[in-house]
């Protein structure tokens with residue numbers, strides 16, 4: 001422990017900036033002892049001001065401020081530029097006297113007031129003062145630790161329940177999304193399994209191009225099963241889903257399962273031995289990250305990338321329905337994820353014919369009224385959203401629309417700069433009476449059957465599509481419904 005009155009030169013560390021000292025000023029022996037028990041840092045000089053009945057108290061490591069609390073006593077500490085003060089008290093008069101004493105002796109020194117009872121209104125004006133609690137700091141950590149313990153308990157329960165089962169089916173919703181897939185991988189890691197004994201299964205294949213990109217980039221296998229094939233499994237764990245999602249009358253096996261881990265509103269009408277449903281969470285992946293952390297398991301880059309992408313896509317990049325828990329979980333996996341893998345998921349490679357279609361569309365491109373419209377002709381569906389992303393990068397673009405023919409449909413993706421009308425609303429207005437569409441603030445997708453398009457516009461060649469879409473978008477963007 002640092003001796004009080006040690007010369008400042010002895011505290012400088014190396015040739016760089018000398019590390020400032022922290023002067024801790026405690027009001028009374030009780031707070032000084034609490035501070036000593038928490039443990040002080042090397043750079044702290046511990047001082048205290050005895051109360052009337054405390055003249056014989058000796059808080060370990062603390063030295064009484066000579067002559068009590070005054071500007072003189074603070075001056076004798078010889079504060080230098082870079083030093084900081086912490087004033088520890090629950091009494092308004094003590095804190096006010098201490099703040100003004102420090103301010104008089106060291107006008108530039110930052111002041112941290114640690115008090116569990118005082119408010120900002122109880123404190124005097126000071127150019128650089130921060131207030132926080134002392135016991136409440138520890139209290140918050142205690143609550144946090146109990147939350148970890150709760151998660152560890154869930155992991156222990158899951159392992160007791162599923163550890164001895166030969167084959168565990170990790171059942172996701174039909175057409176699984178990134179959150180479900182990532183949470184399924186997380187559960188598998190929690191159980192210490194590999195895919196042969198704990199496969200990810202679903203009643204419907206992955207159809208969305210961006211979700212296919214995720215399983216391709218990360219080498220994840222999701223097996224499509226029939227209800228009869230569920231008999232192969234000794235246990236079923238539902239992740240990011242509850243049985244009611246499997247249709248009007250789900251197979252009997254899924255109405256009585258071993259585990260459900262989900263963030264959707266709790267449904268009834270089924271039994272599960274283990275149940276963890278947290279509606280306030282933006283993603284099931286966040287819950288699994290907490291399990292993994294509580295169990296002290298390493299989260300490898302591939303798993304971290306999947307979990308990060310799961311949270312990102314379920315919360316629209318921490319926008320919609322995000323809780324503080326999602327933010328913490330996101331931060332945890334953000335440190336561990338692989339940016340290269342994430343890029344492969346989010347920016348899948350453009351196929352050659354997609355690139356050529358883009359080249360042709362760019363040759364004709366123009367930006368009018370902030371709208372950048374790229375009509376691609378016949379392309380693979382996953383090319384369309386990528387071209388819309390690219391289109392948004394053009395100068396003066398507020399709206400980028402990429403349209404292409406996929407099968408017997410006209411499919412278009414829309415991106416905008418974010419501060420304009422919501423993309424989802426605009427697309428719904430554009431497709432009204434013709435097809436389907438929707439989306440969010442800054443991204444949306446629409447599908448119009450070519451047959452319906454021809455009925456209205458006569459033909460469906462590139463020029464007609466281009467003119468019709470442009471006019472429909474201008475109308476929808478600039479003439480919102482009442």
Ligand SMILES: [Mn+2]
Nearest residue numbers: 179240284314
């Ligand atoms: Mn989800």
